[in-house]
Every structure is written in C-alpha cells, then in structure tokens.
Amino acid sequence: MRDILSSVRQRLRRVARATRTSGDAGHGGEDGTEANGDDPALDDGAVVTDGGTTAGSDGFVDRLNDRFGDDFTESAPFWLPPFLLVGLFVYGAIAWNFVISLTDYQGFIGPDYSDLDFEMYVRAINDSAVIDATVNTFLLVVAFTAVALGFGLLLAILIDRNIRFENTFRTIYLLPMSLSFVVTAQFWLWMYNYNNGVVNIVLGTVGIGPISWIGNSSIVLWAVVFALVWQFSGYTMVVYLAGLRAIPTEHYEAARVDGASTLKMYWRVILPQLKGSTISAAIVLMVFALKAFDFLYSLVSGYRPPNGADILATKMVREAYSTNNWAYASAIAIILFLMALSIIGPYLYYEYKQGNL
Amino acid sequence: MMKDTELNRRDVLKSAGALGAAGMAGLAGCSGMGGGGGGGGPVEVLHGWTGGDGATAAEALEEAFNEEYPDTELDMNPIGGGGNQNLDAVVANRLQNDNPPSSFANWPGPNLARYEGVLGDISDLWEETGFTDSHVQEAVDLHQYNGAFRAVPLGSHRLNCLFYNTSVVEEAGVDPDSLNSVSALVDALETVASETDKIPMTHGASGTWTTTQLFGVTLLGSAGYDEYMNFVEGNPSEDAVRSAFESLATILENYINDDAASIGLTESNQNIIEGEAAFIHQGNWAAGAYRNAEDFEYGEDWGFKTFPGTEGMYTLHFDSFLYPSNNPSPESTRTWLEFVGGEAAQVAFNQYKGSIPTRTDVDMSEFGPYLQETAEDFADADERPPNIQHGLGITADQRSSLNDVISSEFSGPYNVDAATQGFVDAVSN
Structure with missing residues (x-):
C-alpha cells in the first residue's frame, strides 16, 4: 500500500515538474539534477514515506526504476559490472572488428580509420577461396548437426529401452565428448591413414577401398563430419535421454493401449515431445561446427586444412596471421559472425516467443 | 548451527568482487611494468625451436650466451607448433599491440616486407662488428630491407x-x-x-x-x-x-x-x-x-x-634474428645480435641444429662429416639461389x-x- 502511494506521489511530482520546465528543455539526467537541487524537501519527503528503502535516490533514479522495474537501481551493483564487461569485451570487440573490416588495415602500421568502405567485403565475394570456405562451413554445419542429432536420438532411444549395462553404455558413448579436439583429430588422422589406418583396414576386409580419406578433396569434408559426429553424438544422446526421461510412462502406455506399433509410438507420441531437446542440442552442435577450427588445425598442424575442407574460421586465421591482412580477416570474421547470428537469432526469438527469455 | 558455518550469498559476492578488483589491480600493475624496460634490461627472445635438435640447439645457444655475457640477462621463450605459425602469430600480436619482444627468429629477404614499419635499423651494428665482411655476400644482401640492415643471421640450412x-x-x-x-x-x-x-x-x-x-x-x-x-x-x-x-x-x-x-x-x-x-x-x-x-x-x-x-x-635458407624498432631493451638486444652473428653462437647452435654458419671464417672441426661437406659445398657453390618457401625469394x-x-x-x-x-x-x- 505504501509503495503504491509513494509511486503515485512520484508520478504526480514528475508531471508537475514537466509542466514547470518548458517542453523543449533537456530531459533525463538534466531534468533530475535540476529537480534535485530545486526542492530537496520534496525528495526528503519521499524518503520518509518510503520508510527508508529508497534512501539516497534522486529523481533520475526514480525515473529509471519506473521505467525498468522497482529494483532496477538497487540491483545495479550485481548486474552492472558484468553487463559493462561483456558489453565492452564482447560487443565492443565485435563492433571494433567490424570497423577494422571497413579499413584497409594490413601489416603492422595501424589502421587508417579515415577511409572506411566495404572494399574487403567486395573482395571476399569475388574470392573463390572464401566462397568455397563459406560453402564448406555451411555443409559442415548442416550435415554434422543433422547426422549427430539423428544418431544421438537413435542411441538415446536404444539406451532408454531398459537395457542391461545402461550406465556403462552411456559412459562409453559420452566419452569422446570429453576428449579435446586436438586428441580426436590426431586419432582420426591415424585412423584415416591410407595404408595402415584402421578405417581402410576394416573396409578392406569387406572388399572396399582403400580410400584416400584425407587426400581426396571431395571426400575429406565428409570424413571430418564423420569424426565430429563420432565425437558429439554422445552429447546429443545425453540431451535426448534427459528429454525422454521427462516423458511420463503413461504416454507410452496410452500409445500401447491404443495399439500403436513401437515405430509409430516413437514417431507420433515421443518424438514430438522432444522438440525442446532437439532445438537446444542443435544450437550447441551448430555452434561447435562453426568452431571446427581446432579440429582442422590439429589435423594438419597448421592453418591450411586439406583441400576441400577449408572453412571460414581457418581462412580467417590464415589471412590474419600468415599474411597479416587484418582488414580482410576481419571481414571474413564478420561473415562468420553473421552465419552464427543467423543460427542463434531464430533460436533466441523462439525462446522469447515461448516466454523463456 | 548451520547458519554459522555456511557462507552466505553476500559473503561470496563480496569476496568475488574483492578478487576481481585485485585482479584488475594486478593487470594494471603488469601493464605499468612493461613501460620501464630501459636500455639495458633483459633480452627477451622468441623462437620456434621446441623439439628435437631445435630445442638442443637453442639450449646450446643460450648456454653460450650466458657464458660470454654473464651480465646480460637472457629470457628465451620458445613458442612451438604448426611449423612457425604459432610463433608468427604471437609475434604478430605483440607487434600489433606495440609490445615487441627484444628480438625474434624469422627469415630475412623479401619476407621482411611483412614487418614493414616495425623493424629497426641496425646498419651501424653490422658495420661495427664487421659482419659485412665476415658473412657471405648473400647474407649481407638479404638482411637489408629498404636500404638498412634489419636482422642478423644465425645459420643456414640447405634446401636442394x-x-x-x-x-x-x-x-x-x-x-x-x-x-x-x-x-x-x-x-x-x-x-x-x-x-x-x-x-x-x-x-x-x-x-x-x-x-x-x-x-x-x-x-x-x-x-x-x-x-x-x-x-x-x-x-x-x-x-x-x-x-x-x-x-x-x-x-x-x-x-x-x-x-x-x-x-x-x-x-x-x-x-x-x-x-x-x-x-x-x-x-x-x-x-x-x-x-x-x-x-x-x-x-x-x-x-x-x-x-x-x-x-x-646451394639453395639458401637463413635462420635469423630480427630487430624490432621501439625495442624494449635496445642496448641488450644489440649485445644479443652481436652474439648471434659471432662465431661462438654459430658454432654452438648450428652443430646441433644441423645447419651451417653463415660466417666464412668458422672452424668446422666440431661439426660432423656431413655438415663439413655441406659447408664446403656452401663455400664452393657457383650460385646460391634463394628459396621460395622459406622467405628468401618471395x-x-x-x-x-x-x-x-x-x-x-x-x-x-x-x-x-x-x-x-x-x-x-x-x-x-
């Protein structure tokens, strides 16, 4: 009751003040400080009626609180420092990177900010290497995400069938996820070896191959996708498993009672309820695919992946550090950023629509 | 009872805040220290020899330096991996941030173009030490860029x-x-x-x-x-x-x-x-x-x-140390570069690295038979073309x-x- 009263009083006071200062005068902070100096008595009065909770606040703070919620300023010490740090180091850095991409910065003599244009982007569009890298990045993201989701779902369903040694299997499937890209890349490099790699040996026993997995430019990207799927389907499995466990057994029973086959039961009853799991797993996978740089870097111990597996991330680092074309590398970084945004954006919107944000 | 021992949320936040503040203060302190290098501070040298012969050779080099110049502090930082890619990336970042090391390993020749504007002039060092006469002519030519000497050679590998x-x-x-x-x-x-x-x-x-x-x-x-x-x-x-x-x-x-x-x-x-x-x-x-x-x-x-x-x-290759301008320790770096181009360093390093000295007056007796032959070929070569993959040609x-x-x-x-x-x-x- 008191709170409402005080808030009403504040509003009234503001209206009065607004009429006092002419319409075209400054607003916001200026207004507040002026009010503060003018009639401290009024403010003191507010403090008294509020029972001391807004002690020390002035008109500007009240205004902020009104606009963003009651405890906006009170909670500021908690959220403001991280907000500023993230703002500066993440969004500030992105903005700066964008500005650099508009310059012609290369070498070690600082960028010239006086001449900004989109020349680097034009160059990127006309650079067949960038186009190839973009296509590869896109294929990698889509193929890897789709296959890892499908495979993870299959594993989750199988594990969820009350099998023996369930925990053991779960651990085994999840294990690759705990390994670093550096390790798995080396594993797969050996396994893909033409002569003595285990992949070709196994295929050889059934009369296929040998296949040059790394050396053939039309295969190598899929070989990389396969290795990444191996590493991440365990993660997808865990996400799906959590989703499956959240579905009440009644749903299974009801489907059975209605005479649904196992296939139909999963397709019609269970899968639709896993939408949330699918979306969150897909987002994580896609972001990992965009960051496949580590894997490719470790595969060849260098910034230049095998022909046919170059992605934007490796191209970007190569431009930046092999030839010091900072502006061009920044432009590629922005392209990569936009790709990531086009994945994250719809997800955030979806979450917002669902009321989760 | 529990209340007494449990950390409450405010305590945690407070100590986190204090830690953060301490961290920021520490950072500020570090960046403050960077400025006060002075002329005779420690030489910070970046190189990429982290494994096998490279590491052994770098150690021998460090030892020889400490023996010859006990008063100059040497801080050798090996940065390995990806050929020289990681080294180059670290160097690039430091040069970009105007925080150059005293000296770093790289290739001379047209490769120096990538460091345009951030390399200092050490022509007087070449003159004073007589390097222009004691090193092969190709080394003298290839260590200049824009009319001034920018680096000092340590050794040479053969590529053909x-x-x-x-x-x-x-x-x-x-x-x-x-x-x-x-x-x-x-x-x-x-x-x-x-x-x-x-x-x-x-x-x-x-x-x-x-x-x-x-x-x-x-x-x-x-x-x-x-x-x-x-x-x-x-x-x-x-x-x-x-x-x-x-x-x-x-x-x-x-x-x-x-x-x-x-x-x-x-x-x-x-x-x-x-x-x-x-x-x-x-x-x-x-x-x-x-x-x-x-x-x-x-x-x-x-x-x-x-x-x-x-x-x-003899297809040429040089391992050299470059001299960044805005040097954190100009005097000590000159000492280091003078050492690198001298006989003691070239013998100490090259015999383990498997390369040969770029000086023409070095006694090869400590080198194995293969390197002795290489050195003879080097001295007798009709032509010493620069390589294309290791910086000297393009x-x-x-x-x-x-x-x-x-x-x-x-x-x-x-x-x-x-x-x-x-x-x-x-x-x-």
Missing part, C-alpha cells in the same frame, strides 16, 4: 637436398651420384618402383609447404638458375614453370607413398630411416632425424645427393598465394595447367 636410404637404392641398383637431371631422377624412381616394393620417393603432404618446396627445387633443377631467378624476381617463364609442374605431377602421381596426404614431414622422413623408401627431398633439417636415429650412419645407411640438376648450387603474400594454388590445384588430382597459371600469376610483377 636429396636424401636416400643406401640399402634401398642398392637393392634397386640405382647409383644416386649419377643422377644429374630431373628426368634422370624420374627414371631412377621408376627403377626403384619396378625393382623393389619400396616407396620410390616419400612425401609428407599434410601441409602444402613440402610440395611448394619440391616445386622450387624441381624448377631449379629442370630450368636452371637463370629461369629460377626470373621466377623469383617476378618474370616467370610459363614454359619453365609448366615443365617443372609436369615433372612434379609425374613424380607425385606415380612414385610417392599412398598416404602422403595424411602424413607430415616427420612421418615421411621415418620411411627413410626404416628403409621403407628410397628418396626424400627436404631441406637438410631432415638430416637431424637421421643423426638422432639409432644405428643410422651417414655414408653407410643414408646418403646425400645434391638435388639432380642443381649440382654446384614475399609472405606471394608464398601464401603459391600455397593456395598447391592446395586447390596440386594436391591430387594434379592440374598442371591451372597450377602453372596460378604460380605465374602469383609471382608476376
């Missing part, structure tokens, strides 16, 4: 080398010393292929640099010194480049190991040591692995032949373009036309 496993070539009945042209080499590879079940020529192509390097020596061997220099200087003859690529395609299509794409130099070189392959082309850093291998002796188990067609030449930009072409057109299938066109375009003025 063909190493072989003696027992394999004997099994095939090939006499490596008789090979004097690229076509003779191709014939010899054919003989190895038909007479033995060994790999005629082992190649590690997980990076493109080995192929670019092989192109360089093939061009030198098939078209000769003048055409090679035309290529390096930006007036390539398309015919010469094409014929080099044709020979290269013949070799790569028929005579190399099947798993070339998935292995690098180390594993490829292992094929020679284990007697799985007959020949390998590499710079003579490859010989370091032979020296470290058990029961693998020069002359008996492995041999060296100048790459066919390049007899009488700029970093051009090198990157060449490797792009190798990656997209010449890493199997081998497209001679496109590769020729790409190379000619990349180096043409």
Whole structure:
C-alpha cells in the first residue's frame, strides 16, 4: 500500500515538474539534477514515506526504476559490472572488428580509420577461396548437426529401452565428448591413414577401398563430419535421454493401449515431445561446427586444412596471421559472425516467443 | 548451527568482487611494468625451436650466451607448433599491440616486407662488428630491407637436398651420384618402383609447404638458375614453370607413398630411416632425424645427393634474428645480435641444429662429416639461389598465394595447367 502511494506521489511530482520546465528543455539526467537541487524537501519527503528503502535516490533514479522495474537501481551493483564487461569485451570487440573490416588495415602500421568502405567485403565475394570456405562451413554445419542429432536420438532411444549395462553404455558413448579436439583429430588422422589406418583396414576386409580419406578433396569434408559426429553424438544422446526421461510412462502406455506399433509410438507420441531437446542440442552442435577450427588445425598442424575442407574460421586465421591482412580477416570474421547470428537469432526469438527469455 | 558455518550469498559476492578488483589491480600493475624496460634490461627472445635438435640447439645457444655475457640477462621463450605459425602469430600480436619482444627468429629477404614499419635499423651494428665482411655476400644482401640492415643471421640450412636410404637404392641398383637431371631422377624412381616394393620417393603432404618446396627445387633443377631467378624476381617463364609442374605431377602421381596426404614431414622422413623408401627431398633439417636415429650412419645407411640438376648450387635458407624498432631493451638486444652473428653462437647452435654458419671464417672441426661437406659445398657453390618457401625469394603474400594454388590445384588430382597459371600469376610483377 505504501509503495503504491509513494509511486503515485512520484508520478504526480514528475508531471508537475514537466509542466514547470518548458517542453523543449533537456530531459533525463538534466531534468533530475535540476529537480534535485530545486526542492530537496520534496525528495526528503519521499524518503520518509518510503520508510527508508529508497534512501539516497534522486529523481533520475526514480525515473529509471519506473521505467525498468522497482529494483532496477538497487540491483545495479550485481548486474552492472558484468553487463559493462561483456558489453565492452564482447560487443565492443565485435563492433571494433567490424570497423577494422571497413579499413584497409594490413601489416603492422595501424589502421587508417579515415577511409572506411566495404572494399574487403567486395573482395571476399569475388574470392573463390572464401566462397568455397563459406560453402564448406555451411555443409559442415548442416550435415554434422543433422547426422549427430539423428544418431544421438537413435542411441538415446536404444539406451532408454531398459537395457542391461545402461550406465556403462552411456559412459562409453559420452566419452569422446570429453576428449579435446586436438586428441580426436590426431586419432582420426591415424585412423584415416591410407595404408595402415584402421578405417581402410576394416573396409578392406569387406572388399572396399582403400580410400584416400584425407587426400581426396571431395571426400575429406565428409570424413571430418564423420569424426565430429563420432565425437558429439554422445552429447546429443545425453540431451535426448534427459528429454525422454521427462516423458511420463503413461504416454507410452496410452500409445500401447491404443495399439500403436513401437515405430509409430516413437514417431507420433515421443518424438514430438522432444522438440525442446532437439532445438537446444542443435544450437550447441551448430555452434561447435562453426568452431571446427581446432579440429582442422590439429589435423594438419597448421592453418591450411586439406583441400576441400577449408572453412571460414581457418581462412580467417590464415589471412590474419600468415599474411597479416587484418582488414580482410576481419571481414571474413564478420561473415562468420553473421552465419552464427543467423543460427542463434531464430533460436533466441523462439525462446522469447515461448516466454523463456 | 548451520547458519554459522555456511557462507552466505553476500559473503561470496563480496569476496568475488574483492578478487576481481585485485585482479584488475594486478593487470594494471603488469601493464605499468612493461613501460620501464630501459636500455639495458633483459633480452627477451622468441623462437620456434621446441623439439628435437631445435630445442638442443637453442639450449646450446643460450648456454653460450650466458657464458660470454654473464651480465646480460637472457629470457628465451620458445613458442612451438604448426611449423612457425604459432610463433608468427604471437609475434604478430605483440607487434600489433606495440609490445615487441627484444628480438625474434624469422627469415630475412623479401619476407621482411611483412614487418614493414616495425623493424629497426641496425646498419651501424653490422658495420661495427664487421659482419659485412665476415658473412657471405648473400647474407649481407638479404638482411637489408629498404636500404638498412634489419636482422642478423644465425645459420643456414640447405634446401636442394636429396636424401636416400643406401640399402634401398642398392637393392634397386640405382647409383644416386649419377643422377644429374630431373628426368634422370624420374627414371631412377621408376627403377626403384619396378625393382623393389619400396616407396620410390616419400612425401609428407599434410601441409602444402613440402610440395611448394619440391616445386622450387624441381624448377631449379629442370630450368636452371637463370629461369629460377626470373621466377623469383617476378618474370616467370610459363614454359619453365609448366615443365617443372609436369615433372612434379609425374613424380607425385606415380612414385610417392599412398598416404602422403595424411602424413607430415616427420612421418615421411621415418620411411627413410626404416628403409621403407628410397628418396626424400627436404631441406637438410631432415638430416637431424637421421643423426638422432639409432644405428643410422651417414655414408653407410643414408646418403646425400645434391638435388639432380642443381649440382654446384646451394639453395639458401637463413635462420635469423630480427630487430624490432621501439625495442624494449635496445642496448641488450644489440649485445644479443652481436652474439648471434659471432662465431661462438654459430658454432654452438648450428652443430646441433644441423645447419651451417653463415660466417666464412668458422672452424668446422666440431661439426660432423656431413655438415663439413655441406659447408664446403656452401663455400664452393657457383650460385646460391634463394628459396621460395622459406622467405628468401618471395614475399609472405606471394608464398601464401603459391600455397593456395598447391592446395586447390596440386594436391591430387594434379592440374598442371591451372597450377602453372596460378604460380605465374602469383609471382608476376
């Protein structure tokens, strides 16, 4: 009751003040400080009626609180420092990177900010290497995400069938996820070896191959996708498993009672309820695919992946550090950023629509 | 009861805040310290020799420096991985942030163009120490950029080398010393292929640099010194480049190991040591692995032949230390560079690294027989053409373009036309 009263009083006071200062005068902070100096008595009065909770606040703070919620300023010490740090180091850095991409910065003599244009982007569009890298990045993201989701779902369903040694299997499937890209890349490099790699040996026993997995430019990207799927389907499995466990057994029973086959039961009853799991797993996978740089870097111990597996991330680092074309590398970084945004954006919107944000 | 011992949320937040503040203060302190280097502070040297002979050689170098200059503090920071890529990236970041090290290892020649504007002038150091007279003329020429000396050489590797496993070539009945042209080499590879079940020529192509390097020596061997220099200087003859690529395609299509794409130099070189392959082309850093291998002796188990067609030449490579301007420790850095170009450093480092001194007055008695021969070849060489993959012949930009072409057109299938066109375009003025 008191709170409402005080808030009403504040509003009234503001209206009065607004009429006092002419319409075209400054607003916001200026207004507040002026009010503060003018009639401290009024403010003191507010403090008294509020029972001391807004002690020390002035008109500007009240205004902020009104606009963003009651405890906006009170909670500021908690959220403001991280907000500023993230703002500066993440969004500030992105903005700066964008500005650099508009310059012609290369070498070690600082960028010239006086001449900004989109020349680097034009160059990127006309650079067949960038186009190839973009296509590869896109294929990698889509193929890897789709296959890892499908495979993870299959594993989750199988594990969820009350099998023996369930925990053991779960651990085994999840294990690759705990390994670093550096390790798995080396594993797969050996396994893909033409002569003595285990992949070709196994295929050889059934009369296929040998296949040059790394050396053939039309295969190598899929070989990389396969290795990444191996590493991440365990993660997808865990996400799906959590989703499956959240579905009440009644749903299974009801489907059975209605005479649904196992296939139909999963397709019609269970899968639709896993939408949330699918979306969150897909987002994580896609972001990992965009960051496949580590894997490719470790595969060849260098910034230049095998022909046919170059992605934007490796191209970007190569431009930046092999030839010091900072502006061009920044432009590629922005392209990569936009790709990531086009994945994250719809997800955030979806979450917002669902009321989760 | 629990209340007393439990940390409450405010305490946690408070201490987190305090930690954060302390961290910020620490950071500020660090950046404050960076400014006060002064002229005679410690020399911070960045290099990429982290494994095998490189690490041993760097240690020997450090030891020799501490012995000769006990009053100057030396802080050597090895940054390994990815060839020199990680080192280059660290150097690039530090130069960009205007926080250069005292000195860092890199290649001289046109490669210096990438550091345009951030390298200091040490011409007076070259004059005072007499380096201009005591080092080979090519070193004197290649360590200048924009009319001033920018770096000091430490040692030189040779690039036009063909190493072989003696027992394999004997099994095939090939006499490596008789090979004097690229076509003779191709014939010899054919003989190895038909007479033995060994790999005629082992190649590690997980990076493109080995192929670019092989192109360089093939061009030198098939078209000769003048055409090679035309290529390096930006007036390539398309015919010469094409014929080099044709020979290269013949070799790569028929005579190399099947798993070339998935292995690098180390594993490829292992094929020679284990007697799985007959020949390998590499710079003579490859010989370091032979020296470290058990029961693998020069002359008996492995041999060296100048790459066919390049007899009488020595394809140059330099390991040098560059001098950044805005140097954190100008005086000590000069001491360091004076040491690097001197006899003690060049002997200490090169005998372990498997390279040879760039000075002409060094006593080679501490070096093994193979390096002694190399040093003789170096001194007697008719021509010392600069390499293309290791900085001396072309700029970093051009090198990157060449490797792009190798990656997209010449890493199997081998497209001679496109590769020729790409190379000619990349180096043409």
